[in-house]
Amino acid sequence: MLQGTLHTPDATMRAYVEAVDAIVAAGHDPVATTRMVEQAAQNLIPSNYEVPAGLRTEYPSAVYTRNLVYSDPELRFAVVAIVWGSFRESRIHDHMNWCVVRCLAGTCFETSYSIVDDAVCNGRAEVCVSGGRLLQQGGVLGIVPPPRANLHRMANAGWPVLVTLHTYGDPGTRARVFDPVERSIEIVNLQFHNLLP
């Protein structure tokens, strides 16, 4: 039984969120939690899953739209559907905690980065590309906690709309963003467009 509000009537999303709630409640370490949430995202969401209209809605002025599915009242996790127009992309960022991404529709491209100067000093860091991968519809990727393994940029790899489902090991409202040219770092607050008035 979920203690918080599910922002969609969709039964698949309810089953998935309930499974994540149970995994998080079991109190595993972050790496084990990431792997178990990955499995839940793979097993509980069909590959031909149709994203509910309320989670596919795009906010006109946003680079990409973040629609909240569920926020745990105890702030342990959040589930967010992100809608990306053609070739839209995020800034380079990392995650304060673990994160699992499931591609619900379209094709996603993830570029991974490394920090090459060994310390993040005075709010600055130099980064370089360390890899890239395509995530097709139905694909899942797990991102383990910082400091090293989770610096990336997400992008819609094509013309059709991309929808990705992100499960964060925190409220999903903050990210550390890197500007690769300026070598600057900033903490940004992220909003949920489906909750805006």
Ligand SMILES: [Fe+2]
């Ligand atoms: Fe991310």
